[in-house]
Amino acid sequence: MKPFTYERPATTAEAIEAAAQPGARLVAGGTNLLDLMKLGIEAPGHVIDINRIGLDRIEATPDGGLRIGAIVRNADLAADTRVRRLYPVLTRALVSGASGQLRNKATTAGNLMQRTRCPYFYNTDMACNKRKPGSGCSAIGGLTHNLAVLGASDACIATHPSDMCVALRVLDAVVEVEGARGAKRAIPIADFHRLPGDSPHIETALQPGELITGVVLPPPPGGTQLYRKVRDRASYAFANVSLALVVRVEQGDVVVERLALGGLALRPWRIEAAERGPRNAAEIADIVLAGAKPTADNAYKLPLARRMLAAALEQVK
Amino acid sequence: MADTNGSVVEPVRVGFTLNGGVLSLELDPRVTLASALREHLGLTGTKIGCDQGQCGACTVLVNGRRINSCLTLAVMHEGDAITTIEGLGTPEALHPIQQAFIEHDGFQCGYCTPGQILSSLAVLEEIRAGIPSHVTGSLEGAIPLSDEEIRERMSGNLCRCAAYPNIIAAIRDFAGDQP
Numbered sequence: 001m002k003p004f005t006y007e008r009p010a011t012t013a014e015a016i017e018a019a020a021q022p023g024a025r026l027v028a029g030g031t032n033l034l035d036l037m038k039l040g041i042e043a044p045g046h047v048i049d050i051n052r053i054g055l056d057r058i059e060a061t062p063d064g065g066l067r068i069g070a071i072v073r074n075a076d077l078a079a080d081t082r083v084r085r086l087y088p089v090l091t092r093a094l095v096s097g098a099s100g101q102l103r104n105k106a107t108t109a110g111n112l113m114q115r116t117r118c119p120y121f122y123n124t125d126m127a128c129n130k131r132k133p134g135s136g137c138s139a140i141g142g143l144t145h146n147l148a149v150l151g152a153s154d155a156c157i158a159t160h161p162s163d164m165c166v167a168l169r170v171l172d173a174v175v176e177v178e179g180a181r182g183a184k185r186a187i188p189i190a191d192f193h194r195l196p197g198d199s200p201h202i203e204t205a206l207q208p209g210e211l212i213t214g215v216v217l218p219p220p221p222g223g224t225q226l227y228r229k230v231r232d233r234a235s236y237a238f239a240n241v242s243l244a245l246v247v248r249v250e251q252g253d254v255v256v257e258r259l260a261l262g263g264l265a266l267r268p269w270r271i272e273a274a275e276r277g278p279r280n281a282a283e284i285a286d287i288v289l290a291g292a293k294p295t296a297d298n299a300y301k302l303p304l305a306r307r308m309l310a311a312a313l314e315q316v317k
Numbered sequence: 318m319a320d321t322n323g324s325v326v327e328p329v330r331v332g333f334t335l336n337g338g339v340l341s342l343e344l345d346p347r348v349t350l351a352s353a354l355r356e357h358l359g360l361t362g363t364k365i366g367c368d369q370g371q372c373g374a375c376t377v378l379v380n381g382r383r384i385n386s387c388l389t390l391a392v393m394h395e396g397d398a399i400t401t402i403e404g405l406g407t408p409e410a411l412h413p414i415q416q417a418f419i420e421h422d423g424f425q426c427g428y429c430t431p432g433q434i435l436s437s438l439a440v441l442e443e444i445r446a447g448i449p450s451h452v453t454g455s456l457e458g459a460i461p462l463s464d465e466e467i468r469e470r471m472s473g474n475l476c477r478c479a480a481y482p483n484i485i486a487a488i489r490d491f492a493g494d495q496p
Binding site: 003004005006008027030031035047075079084085088091096098099100102104105234235236 | 327346347373383393395436439440449456468
């Protein structure tokens, strides 16, 4: 690991000021950053430990939603009684990811900011436009079993690994950030993660020097919430395909109110045009999966996504 | 302080409670908690398997919660209370969970065992506290202490000898003896 200097600020303002210096990285859970630092993929010159700046509470908002502090641990968020009752899709998504040990450490903001698990991003002997802009993409034409079928580009075919973010997408969460001199802004989750385009190294809408302070959940949507995940083994693996759903049953018919898919693209995949219509699972899947460009290795994801949706809708009837 | 590449590193002071004893260290900030325990404090019960958070051999309890000690910097634990396998029992006076692992043959080579044991204790606490898992049915109410729940919750601890059935038997036996 490359040497770095280390500090433990006591306030958000101090952390933001420290983060303004070039080569600085914020660390809270560390479950992804430290892994990447050991491999030399991340090599910060200065590490800012934000575990003591607060932002560790889940609070009710006046309109009936919740504000989740940036460093609320994934385990605590999943277990919160309000989240379990009002946003079960979020609890289900969180407990389907990682291991008990990792969820105890990993944070809400860290989950949003986690990097792809594309094997070519992790292998520093291979070309990767995310890791080294302009170096090329060794994944294209390589082993693509768990890489993107939607929203990819000629520069990058990585997927976003998060389960939490797929649930946040159907909950219309808003990411709250703070920059220099207290400048605050709110980024809808739909705009937070970028598709790769020709600059896959720019992964989020976060600007340099900005710190995520929290995630706001609007009041819970009505209906039934579901999360489904299929992976290469029964536990502790990233999704091949995951599915977050909000549905309503009307006179025996299931209406899909909101739908997002994980494991298919570099961000949770949601196509609003497919929602709220009198459509069956196949018709919804046609719209959501339109334009998919699978490889021989990952073509299985498309029928898998279709079947997961059909099975989930059948189950809630 | 210079590292093996000759780079000058500014040491950082950190104090925490380890197995009930208070201590203070000056460390290169790059040292993980797992390495601090093993290389700086001589407590080699905590094992490093994959060194990337995938195997669970390095599991320790921090403020009562299980974490992978390989994926956290020692200097991030100022003021924390850390429990390692050395804090549970001794060869002369084993902790009941250690005794259960022996009685049920919950290991072969033993390398993953300290992590398995610390994770087991945390799993039982998590179930008791009603924290849901991926296999939990209802998100409200008590969680049954089933093999399915134990298996899912222990999935972050790999055992290449595949002692899994006996590990589950040991955990169930120990849990059954709990008040």
